[in-house]
Amino acid sequence: MAETKDEVPYFDVSGPTLSEIVLSVQEVRKMARSIENTALSFAPLTDNPEVKKHLADIQAWSEGISSVAGKLYNLTARKALRG
Helix, strand or coil: CCCCCCCCCCCCCCHHHHHHHHHHHHHHHHHHHHHHHHHHHHHHHCCCHHHHHHHHHHHHHHHHHHHHHHHHHHHHHHHHHHC
């Protein structure tokens, strides 16, 4: 899919820099999943409602970050591969 005249590039950088961005976004997604899994693993260790809510918040935020990073990765990875 070629960029159309009105299409704005995802990142206005060269191929090698775009590849670095793709790898960084992939790392963000991995970190978010790790944080999410950590929060999930801590949840059974407490009965405190406030702590459970904070852990649920961390889990939800991390899940959201992972999802958005995945979308950004998919967009930029395609562009980097077409390079």
